[in-house]
Amino acid sequence: MFRMRRKTKQLVLTGFLGAMVTSLIFTGYGVVHTRQLKNESWEVQQRLEDEIQSLKLASIHGKIQGWAPARELPAGHVIQLQDVVPVELPEGTVPADWLGSREQIAGKILKLALPPNTLLTGTLLYEEEPTPADLRYREMGFIQLPGALGEQDIVDIRIQFPTGQDYILLSKKKVESLLSGTVTMTLNEAEILSLSSAIVDAYLHKASIYALLYVEPSLQAKAIPTYPANDAVLQLIKKDPNIVKRAEHALSESARSGLEADLDGVSAQSAAEFAGRQSSATKPPIQSSGAVGDHEQFVMSSPE
Incomplete structure (x- = not known):
């Protein structure tokens, strides 16, 4: 009888302890689950509040229609009407120089490469200057050219004397065409005169005329020409106009001989x-x- 009571007590105690452990497990799970639900509910509520705030901002300020590239456009691209599409943005979120009309954009040039759907603003564009009446194409085969030069690249033309003096002759000129070491650029009358002086100067003083590429021509400002046209040379040109052709021919031969020397250095x-x-x-x-x-x-x- 005593043994049966003792065994019964042990069973009751074991069952009680098991019930307590089970209760603790369920209670812990319930606490963790409740916290997770609270966190998720807080995140959802926060997102809703953010969306409501955005809607309030849009309703207060209204929306504006701007213009953005329809596709990725490279730097230096001349924008056409078909290159842009309308975009709507909250009025309070756009910069002050946003452009609301396609007519304000068409014909202008991009300073930077732009991905699609980027709002176009005045600071991203620039406009080419009107073509001067005295602008002419000039072919030049006497300039020492960079190896990486290509058409549409932007360069400065410089002149360097044996004394080490180095001057900017022509500033920020576009390579209109490049063929067999001969470049074509557009020059105005003053630039043509300065170039003629530099050609004769280089011929008389064994100077070299060479080109340097711009790194970011759409962002870099135009350099100021520093070459002073030589009065004595200008007087010589007046007396003998053919000296410019002779000097240019001599410089072209010098540039060509330099190229041939480089080519000769390449082994078979x-x-x-x-x-x-x-x-x-x-x-x-x-x-x-x-x-x-x-x-x-x-x-x-x-x-x-």
Whole structure:
């Protein structure tokens, strides 16, 4: 009888402890779950309040219609009407120089590359100056050119004397065309006269005329020309107009001889390797028949 009572007490105690442990587990889970629900509810409430605040701001200030690129546009691009699309923004969030009319944008030039849907403002654009009446195209084959120069690049033309004196001759000129070391640019009458003086100066004093590329031409200001036209040279030009042509011819020959010296420094092996790289980059895949393409035949026979 005593043993049965003792065993019953142990069972009751064990059941009580099990119930307490189970109750504690459920209570802890309930507390954690309640906290999670409170956190989620707070986050949802915060988002709703932010959206309500945005709607209030929009309703107070209203919206404005601006214009943005329809696609990614590069720096220096002349904007056309079809390049832009309308965008609506809250009035209080746009800069003061936003442009509300396509007519204010069309024909202007981008200072920077812009991704689509970027609001266009006055600070992002600039306008080309009207074409002067005395502007002319000038071909120049006597200028020492950078190796990376390409058409539409912007450069300064400088003159350097053997004494180390270096002057800006022409400032921020666009390369209209580039062919076989000859560049074409537009010059006004004053620039043509200054260039003629510099050509004769370089011829008489063994100076060099060379070009330097701008890094960010749409952002960098135009340099101020510092080359002083030589009065004695100008008088010489008046007496003998043909001296400019002779000087230009001599400078062109000097520039060409420098180019040929660089080309002579390239070994036959280097030239063949370069031709092989160009061939592999441009020729179509070789067919299974083993036929050799025309381009490959040319490359193979060119060393002879």
